[in-house]
Amino acid sequence: MTVTNAFAQKIAEDFVRAWTGKDVDTALSLLADDVVCEAPSGTIEGVEGYRRFLEPFASSIVGATVTGVLGDDTNAAAVYTVDTPFLKDFRGIDYITAENGKITRVISVFDRLPMAQARGDIQQ
């Protein structure tokens, strides 16, 4: 049996609902200044780096669904789908770690292939 106050689950839910709702400033306010993000394209360090990663994508969102948020006091996973003008039902998961009331790590998992296809980078 697991007993938890689930702080990470709560902050993960606030985080994913904020950015999928295009409220990037609220999402970033939940991150530690020295947050580390492990994204498909590589590692991003610091809040301002995260803003440059997140803002262009978040600004293109036209609809979003938070499928579920699981977690305990320290770690949480938030599953979402978003729609943009070029991507429909685009799915990803943010796996976060919380320390001292802030998110200190975000492992962001999503599929870059549809993005590359939308850009015309794929030969076949």
Place this chain on the structure above:
Amino acid sequence: MTVTNAFAQKIAEDFVRAWTGKDVDTALSLLADDVVCEAPSGTIEGVEGYRRFLEPFASSIVGATVTGVLGDDTNAAAVYTVDTPFLKDFRGIDYITAENGKITRVISVFDRLPMAQARGDIQQ
């Protein structure tokens, strides 16, 4: 405060440890016959369909790490990285739903871009 028996968390951990450890039969034994998998390439239905999805990839694994498994009685998320001869530190997340002692849904999130690059499908 959350109190849970965390059944889904346990079966998710067994599932991801089995397939990342190349024991596909044990992994498949945890799935309901009519499991539905929402993968980046589309929806896969049934255990045998899942075998065709999983087996070629699992057989290529040369190393794996389970980063974390979060969940409650019904849903769980398992974060992993695997190495194959063509992909290093390849990350994904399986988000599973359990009902009646089996996994009935797997949302599988990973980045297909490095796979496409390894195949030479990318122009730039």
